[in-house]
Amino acid sequence: MKKKTYYATQLKRATHLLFFKRHRKPGVKGWELKKRLGADYPKILALLNSYLEKLDLQVKTVFEKGKPSEKPTRAQLDRAQFYITLRGGLTPKEPKMMGWRVDDIAGLAMTISTIIAKKGKASREEVERLLRDKLPGWRVNVNIDRYIRAGYIDQDEKRQLYLDWRTRAEIDQKTLVDLLLLE
Amino acid sequence: MSIGRQKKRFGKEHLQRIIDSCRSVEEKGIDPFLVDVDSILAIIHKYFPEWENPEELCLDAEAVHQVASAIKLQSEWVKHRSTSLYTDPFLIEEKLRKLPKEKIAMTFLKSWHPIVELEQISPHSLAEAVKYWQSLIPLDERWQKTERLQIETGITTREELVKQQIIAEKEFSKVLEVFWQELMQKATSKDKIEYWDFIGAETYEETVRRAYLTSFLVTYGYATLEVDRLEEIVFIRPYKIPIPTVGNKQAISLPIPVSVDDWKNWKGGVKD
Numbered sequence: 001m002k003k004k005t006y007y008a009t010q011l012k013r014a015t016h017l018l019f020f021k022r023h024r025k026p027g028v029k030g031w032e033l034k035k036r037l038g039a040d041y042p043k044i045l046a047l048l049n050s051y052l053e054k055l056d057l058q059v060k061t062v063f064e065k066g067k068p069s070e071k072p073t074r075a076q077l078d079r080a081q082f083y084i085t086l087r088g089g090l091t092p093k094e095p096k097m098m099g100w101r102v103d104d105i106a107g108l109a110m111t112i113s114t115i116i117a118k119k120g121k122a123s124r125e126e127v128e129r130l131l132r133d134k135l136p137g138w139r140v141n142v143n144i145d146r147y148i149r150a151g152y153i154d155q156d157e158k159r160q161l162y163l164d165w166r167t168r169a170e171i172d173q174k175t176l177v178d179l180l181l182l183e
Numbered sequence: 184m185s186i187g188r189q190k191k192r193f194g195k196e197h198l199q200r201i202i203d204s205c206r207s208v209e210e211k212g213i214d215p216f217l218v219d220v221d222s223i224l225a226i227i228h229k230y231f232p233e234w235e236n237p238e239e240l241c242l243d244a245e246a247v248h249q250v251a252s253a254i255k256l257q258s259e260w261v262k263h264r265s266t267s268l269y270t271d272p273f274l275i276e277e278k279l280r281k282l283p284k285e286k287i288a289m290t291f292l293k294s295w296h297p298i299v300e301l302e303q304i305s306p307h308s309l310a311e312a313v314k315y316w317q318s319l320i321p322l323d324e325r326w327q328k329t330e331r332l333q334i335e336t337g338i339t340t341r342e343e344l345v346k347q348q349i350i351a352e353k354e355f356s357k358v359l360e361v362f363w364q365e366l367m368q369k370a371t372s373k374d375k376i377e378y379w380d381f382i383g384a385e386t387y388e389e390t391v392r393r394a395y396l397t398s399f400l401v402t403y404g405y406a407t408l409e410v411d412r413l414e415e416i417v418f419i420r421p422y423k424i425p426i427p428t429v430g431n432k433q434a435i436s437l438p439i440p441v442s443v444d445d446w447k448n449w450k451g452g453v454k455d
Contacts, residue, residue: 019301026300057299085296092289098297106284109291113279117272118212119259130276134284158210169298176294177270180278183290 010037010044011051018048018059018084025151025165027062030078042077058087062168083169103135107143110134111153113180115163116173124159187233194230195239198246201226205249208256215256223250362396363405366421375409375420378439379449387446394441408437 014037017028033041049059060083063076072080095105110130115122124144131140144161147153151166167173201223208215227246234240279287370376382393397419400406404426409418417439 019299021300021302022305026298058296060296060298084299086299087296089293090295090297092292095288095292102285102288105288105291105295109287110279113275114272117270117275121212123210123212130279133280134287160210166298170296172294172296176291177275179290179293180275180282180287181270183278183282183286 007044007047011048013037014041014044014048018082027081027083027169030080030082033082034078045082052084053087056087057084059083060085060169062165081165081169085170103139104143104146107131107135107139108147108152109176109180111144111147111161112163112167112171112173113176115153115161116177120163122161124155124161127161190230191233191239194233195242197226197230198242201246202242202249205253209252215253215260218250218253218257220250220254220257359396359399359403359405362393363400363421363425366397366400366406366419367423370419370421375418378408378417378419379445381419382441383446383449387443390446391441394439410437 014033017033017036022028030041033045037044045059052058061072061077062081062083063072064079068076095101111127114127114130118126127144128140131143135143144153148155148164151164152170153167154162154164156162163173205218207213208218223246227243227250231243234243282290366376366381369381378397382390382397384390384393397406400421401408401419404422406419406421409420410416411418417437
């Protein structure tokens with residue numbers, strides 16, 4: 001098979017793997033990509049990423065133990081999770097089409113930024129108290145449960161809230177905190 | 184009380200306080216450096232030779248475990264402070280309180296890059312659906328009416344109702360009066376009796392029943408509870424005339440666990 005044809009086939013395969021949800025959670029593990037696309041899957045993902053740029057999409061890599069400070073190793077890549085996400089931000093009207101109201105988004109922003117500021121863990125009562133300032137009382141619990149179901153946050157048996165997989169995949173935490181402080 | 188026993192008691196109290204303070208640091212997210220690890224380890228070390236039975240050793244292990252958790256929190260705290268994500272939580276909270284929700288939402292949109300995902304049915308979920316469909320009972324079988332059992336009405340006796348525990352043998356107030364008399368008889372020596380000596384019975388069920396009735400004696404003003412904080416012993420003192428408690432002063436709730444282990448301990452002590 002010619003090199004060009006090989007990469008074209010692998011690109012299609014990578015697109016199918018990454019766009020279609022095949023497990024309970026979206027995304028594909030590095031080792032899964034390695035199994036389907038071969039050992040040079042990082043190169044195929046880089047190619048796909050440059051294609052997706054025109055469509056305002058990107059291949060997002062979420063490492064198991066946070067982003068490594070240096071170039072990621074093969075083992076780190078194999079254990080990482082890969083997603084297709086929006087490259088830029090959403091316009092104010094778009095979230096509504098996705099079923100998110102201003103209240104829901106503001107609540108999510110407050111919940112996530114509070115957890116980040118509290119070293120990755122905040123009590124549910126504390127977050128509820130803060131949300132009650134901006135949202136109607138009856139929505140506070142409903143919203144927190146929604147964020148948990150969607151995978152943005154997680155709750156342990158002591159009612160402590162943590163950031164979950166979707167926050168790590170979708171939200172640029174540093175940008176969020178910096179922008180909030182600049183406001 | 185001998186000096187050795189007293190030292191043991193102080194030691195247990197000390198360990199319990201260490202466990203509680205470490206837990207509160209973890210649960211409330213307080214600065215973990217408030218836990219003075221060196222002095223706590225010195226205390227644990229000091230009392231360690233005193234511990235003999237498994238219960239005491241478990242308490243010691245729990246204290247060590249909690250200190251280890253506090254050290255872990257301290258390490259995480261240092262790591263977080265050194266990252267670029269560190270922000271003063273009060274500053275963030277203040278910002279969130281001041282900003283209108285529309286502004287917060289707009290700020291969030293700039294850092295939000297939602298996942299693009301397409302959901303579709305998989306061969307596995309199709310197989311699951313077929314399995315479910317095949318295991319369903321036909322509608323005519325599912326909607327079959329269950330036949331009701333018809334019993335003719337008849338006459339029952341009071342004894343029968345008591346036997347089935349539908350009505351009580353005696354009125355509750357009368358039961359309570361008899362119980363109060365029993366308490367007054369048993370508390371003759373010092374006008375009071377140790378709580379466990381009064382409620383303790385041959386069986387655990389009877390002990391629970393007696394504890395239940397005792398709680399009503401106290402609530403309705405037939406008796407009062409006295410706690411010796413130093414010895415951790417609870418006494419019950421009957422009143423000669425019931426004193427109505429409502430409106431006199433603020434009622435204090437005193438929970439006393441009556442577990443099977445407590446009952447076994449008490450029974451073992453009585454036999455000794």
